[in-house]
Amino acid sequence: MPDTITKLTYQTFQHGKNYFGLAHKYLSSQIMSLVSPQMQRNYRPISPELLLKIQTRLNQLLEADWNDAEKGVYPHSLLFDNPWTDFFRYYPEVWLDMPQIWQRLNQKNYQDFSANVPKDGYPSYYLQNFHHQTNGYLSDLSANLYDLQVELLFGGSADPMRRRILAPLKENLKATGQVRILDVACGTGRTLKLLRNAFPQASLFGTDLSPAYLRKANQELSQIPGELPQLLQANAEELPYLDNYFHAITCVFLFHELPAAARQNVIDQCFRVVQPGGVFVICDSIQMSDSPEMLPVMDSFHETFHEPYYKHYITDDLGQRLEKAGFEDISEQVHFMSKYLIARKPAQ
Ligand SMILES: C[S@@+](CC[C@H](N)C(=O)[O-])C[C@H]1O[C@@H](n2cnc3c(N)ncnc32)[C@H](O)[C@@H]1O
Incomplete structure (x- = not known):
């Protein structure tokens, strides 16, 4: 250091x-x-x-x-x-x-x-x-x-919150050699940049629906050393990848912006494209079940920041959705205004 x-x-x-x-x-x-x-x-x-x-x-x-x-x-x-x-x-x-x-x-x-x-x-x-x-x-x-x-x-804490996905990923990524990691709804590429720093040798992939955000991500990521992440415009409900392709998948700040049915579809898709034994890490807003003391903040968030699906999101059981898709070993963490779900696809 x-x-x-x-x-x-x-x-x-x-x-x-x-x-x-x-x-x-x-x-x-x-x-x-x-x-x-x-x-x-x-x-x-x-x-x-x-x-x-x-x-x-x-x-x-x-x-x-x-x-x-x-x-x-x-x-x-x-x-x-x-x-x-x-x-x-x-x-x-x-x-x-x-x-x-x-x-x-x-x-x-x-x-x-x-x-x-x-x-x-x-x-x-x-x-x-x-x-x-x-x-x-x-x-x-x-x-x-x-x-x-x-x-x-977030008063400068967006990246510290995103970085909380990296330790569980490192702990759970058992694969060796050329690992493939997909960041779903990668936006402007902040998470991919963190992944590149934590996993310098990995092949990184990112998808998002927004062409403008993907252009921005490409511009940002092309400035850092290492293999350029492969970016694709795609709806996370229909991921354009083969079954069992990735060793790990991350998804940061997407689920609160989806209606309930789309949340399940995205989780189902992530289950399909992650390898048996592979890990899926979600980072998103805190919810009622883990942070009831933050109710006054959560209660007004949907209106203050126009987040039309947030009110349902804060009461949604993401763990149950992961189980329904087939994930196991599901654990949760909470840090500041974010929660994290870490789940594994059963090994064959
Ligand atoms: C709040 S931003 C989060 C972006 C990024 N993950 C981050 O950490 O900043 C939500 C992102 O999800 C994307 N998005 C929303 N719905 C989507 C969908 N159905 N499929 C793919 N991307 C989607 C948006 O275009 C946007 O880039």
């Missing part, structure tokens, strides 16, 4: 991002209360007790993240990896986009797409302005802003 990278540097770095995220959220909500008082009424303030609990959970996440780097699950350099150039370049765009967002909010218009955005061939549940994004997942601007917006939402 380079001498300059200490736990204190890491914590200071992360808390700096957290405070920036908090300041951003405070400022945007204050401006919104002026521009759209009606919308502001829907935002419920979080109690000081709950804020303290959230802060404790964040500290525990950062501790776990640091410890995994210390154990060598991933290099320390990954702890400081962020697309900084993009963040600086696109932060003004986040603000410039806001008037459009407020307008859609006031009009309760959540399926608003520009005429020049092709919408054919996508499932209807997908054609939404998730997180109030202009043109949903279907524009280059949306893809350019996404990582920054997620970091602002």
